[in-house]
Structure formats: structure tokens, C-alpha cells
Amino acid sequence: xxxxFALSLATCLYVYFGYPALIFxxxxxxxxxxxxAAFHPRVTLVVPAHNEEPLIEAKIRNCLxxxxxxxxLEVLIVSDGxxxxxxxxxxxxxxxxxxxxxxxxxxxxxxxxxxxxxxTGEVLVFSDANSWLEPAALLRLVESFADPSVGGVCGNxxxxxxxxxxxxxxxxxxxxxxxxxxxxxxxxxxxxxxADGTLYAVRRCxxxxxxxRALADDIAISTRVVLQGYRLLFEPGAxxxxxxxxxxxxxxxxxxxxxxxxxxxxxxxxxRLWSSGFYSVELVSHKLLxxxxxxFLVSMLASSAALAVxxxxxxxxxxxxxxxxxxxLLGARLRRTRAGRSRLLTVPYYFCxxxxxxLLGxxxxxxxxxxxxxxxxxxxxxxxxxR
Numbered sequence: 001x002x003x004x005f006a007l008s009l010a011t012c013l014y015v016y017f018g019y020p021a022l023i024f025x026x027x028x029x030x031x032x033x034x035x036x037a038a039f040h041p042r043v044t045l046v047v048p049a050h051n052e053e054p055l056i057e058a059k060i061r062n063c064l065x066x067x068x069x070x071x072x073l074e075v076l077i078v079s080d081g082x083x084x085x086x087x088x089x090x091x092x093x094x095x096x097x098x099x100x101x102x103x104x105x106x107x108x109x110x111x112x113x114x115x116x117x118x119x120t121g122e123v124l125v126f127s128d129a130n131s132w133l134e135p136a137a138l139l140r141l142v143e144s145f146a147d148p149s150v151g152g153v154c155g156n157x158x159x160x161x162x163x164x165x166x167x168x169x170x171x172x173x174x175x176x177x178x179x180x181x182x183x184x185x186x187x188x189x190x191x192x193x194x195a196d197g198t199l200y201a202v203r204r205c206x207x208x209x210x211x212x213r214a215l216a217d218d219i220a221i222s223t224r225v226v227l228q229g230y231r232l233l234f235e236p237g238a239x240x241x242x243x244x245x246x247x248x249x250x251x252x253x254x255x256x257x258x259x260x261x262x263x264x265x266x267x268x269x270x271x272r273l274w275s276s277g278f279y280s281v282e283l284v285s286h287k288l289l290x291x292x293x294x295x296f297l298v299s300m301l302a303s304s305a306a307l308a309v310x311x312x313x314x315x316x317x318x319x320x321x322x323x324x325x326x327x328x329l330l331g332a333r334l335r336r337t338r339a340g341r342s343r344l345l346t347v348p349y350y351f352c353x354x355x356x357x358x359l360l361g362x363x364x365x366x367x368x369x370x371x372x373x374x375x376x377x378x379x380x381x382x383x384x385x386x387r
Contacts, residue, residue: 001303005314008300015293019285020182027188034233037146043138043201044074044121048111052129053084059129060093068138073097078115081105109210109217116207125201126218131157131240133199140237141201151206151230152222154192155199155238156180162243166335168251169244171350174343183234186282191232193282195222199240206230214370215268216261219287223265226279227272248335248349252357259361260369263291294359328352 045063049056056077063075075098077090090100101118103111116124123142127133137155144150157180159173186192197218208224210217226232245251266273266288273288274280301321307314331349334340340349 001306004299005303005307008296008303011289011296012293012300015285015289020185023182023185023189023282027185031188032190032231034144034150034231035147036143039142039146040069040072041122041142041145042072042074042120043068043123043125043142044076044115044119044204045125045127045138046076046078046112046115046119047127047129048078048080048108048115049082049086049090049129050080050105050108051082051084052086053082053089055129056086057089057093059132060090060098062132063127064093064097065135066133066138067135070097073138074099074120076101076115076119078103078111080108080111107213109213109215109220112217112221113209116204116209119204122204123201124204124207125199126197126221127199127240128197128242131198131242134239134241137199137238137240140235141199144233144235145201145203147231149231150233151228152195152200152202152225152232153238154183154195154222154232154234155201155240156234156236157196157198158239158241159244160241162245166248166340168248168335168350168353170341170343170346171353172245172251174347175350175354180234180236182286184236186286187234189278191226191230191279191282192234193223193279193286194219195232198242199238203230212264212268214261215265216258219262219265220268223269223283227269227276248332248353252353255354255357256361256364259291259358260364262287263362263365264370291358291362294355295362297355298359324348325352 047059047063049059052059060075060077066073077098078101079087079090081104087100087102090098094100101115103114112126123145125138125141141153141155144153157176159169159176161169183192195218197216200218200222202221202225206225206228207221208228210220212220222232245254266283269283272280273283276283301318304314304318304321308318325348327345328348328351331340331345332353334345335349339345
């Protein structure tokens, strides 16, 4: 039991503190510069859409208003079996830089594969229909491609608060600040572990079609850029806004699906997951182990409970864990109140929400569940992001 407790505690501490400390030190010792420059390759901006009638017109206008040379930009709207007015609205803008590609309902991965096959750009930029790009986002995103060693760049997702949302959005905001801080460090020493689907770009020549539709598309595409020998960077100046989650229950269900897709995408790398030098350390530490943390939390609680029978120290450790989980439960119950939005309750609540979702997501893989279809989270209201 002591060994189980020690291993469980050490793993959790490594994921949340040890790995960040490691990449922080490395970023100071062996930072790799990037030759950024004003650079205007031909870009295909791919927007996958399934029943995005309320947002698609605003998204298209947002794409057309980006500060990027109009003769170097193609906007490709890919309808994944939409049965509302999404295609009719996109058709009104077809011509010039905007194209509409109709696809049967096969999932986001299939939609992106189809888009890449017909795109004319040297650089493929992927952006969700529910995100709102800052005017300079595309210019900042492609600057790093002036460096031939760069094969992909991830944009900077910012969360726009929703009026009346519960404490989940506060927890999500803290999580993204922590995650982006790590991505910034990874980018300085080589490559980030993977891109985020809100906004990212890859060289067309480095795009590898997604073979399995049940994989997280952003991880499946961006990891293979690095495995081909290119760098994958994080660009904080390429800002894309997305609405913060409004309600914990819906966000919990979404994170279960995300875990299923993400872990499948990592495991689909096969032996390269473990044999790609320091990049393997990033993949395992930043993502795989983070999804496995809830199993170590359970074993740490169980082992400390067993050891508490004969040890005062472990009785204190057990009490500390129980107090943390009690705060999480209280935070969940009060998440719609002002008291529930304090960090004393928000942090335990969101930490437990994320890890409970990860637990169920991994177990869903063990049960053989495959989720190929895709239902986007509701996005920004027309009118754009926070300025």
C-alpha cells in the first residue's frame, strides 16, 4: 500500500508540477530561435461545419475581414452533412475566395480530409465555426512558416465569458492559462505536444490524412507534422475567441468525448508515441498521463485509507484528500452562486470535473466505444470576440 501511494502521489505531482518545472528549466537552457518574418503564402482557411446556421454567416464575414492579402486567401467551408440552412448561407458567399464543399455526415475528420484534398493553399489553416478570429490572427499565424523548419503553428484560444454561466467557465479559464503557459515553454525548446482545433495551421505538404475518424483531428494531424521532422509552434499573437462553457453538465459530457478522441489519437501513433525522443516525453507527460491522473487519484485515496488505520500521518493525508473532494462537491452544488465562483471552490470543483470526465473517457475506450460523429459546442454570438 505504501508503494501504491508513493507511485500515485509521484505521478500526480510529476504531471502538474514536475513536467512543467522540467520544460521551464529546458526553455532557459536550450531555447531554439525561430526565423519569423512577414510572409504571405497562399492559405486555405478550412472551416468544418455541421448545422451552423446561427453562426456560419458571421464566421464567413470574419474570415473575409482578416488582414491578409485577398489574392492569397481561400476560405473553404466544409459542410459535414448539414441539414439546416448552413449550406444555403455559405452558397450565397461562394465565388471569389469562398468555396463550399458538401460532404455526407461522416464526422469532422472525414470533412478535414476532404478539404485538404481539394485545397489550393500552400498552408492549411483549420478553424472551428464557433471561433472568432482577431483581424491579425492569420498574419501572425503564418509568420513562423518563413522558417523552413516549422511545419505547424497553433493559435491562441481565448475564452469569452458568458453572462449567467456557472463556475465551470472560471475553471476552464484557469486551465487554459496553465495549458498555454506550458505550450509556450514547449514551443521555446522545440515543439508543442499538439495543436488545438480552435485555430492551427500546417504546411500542406506535411498534412497526413486522418485514417481513423474516431481520433481527435487536431492531435492526429499536428502530431504527424512533428513526426515528419518539422517543428510545431505556439503563437500567442494569433488569437481566436471562443465562448467559455456555460454549464458544467454539458461541459462534462463534452470532455468525456474529448478524452475518448484524444487518447485514441495518441495510441494510434503506435511505437512513435514512445520512441520519438523528447517529443515522446511531451506526448506522454502533457497529455497521456494527464488523462490517466484520475486512476492515480483513486489509488492514492484507497491506499492512504488503508494506511491510515495504523498511521497518524496517513490519517492527516486522508483527511486532506477528503477535504479537497468535499470542497469540490460544495463547489459543484454552489457553482451558480457568487460563493461558488471563488477559487477556493472553483479549483477543486473544476479539477474533479475534468478528472472524472477523463476517467469515464478512458473507460469508454476500454468498452470499445468509438465516436466518429461530431457535434460542435455552441460558439460566439455574431459580433465577434472581446477587443
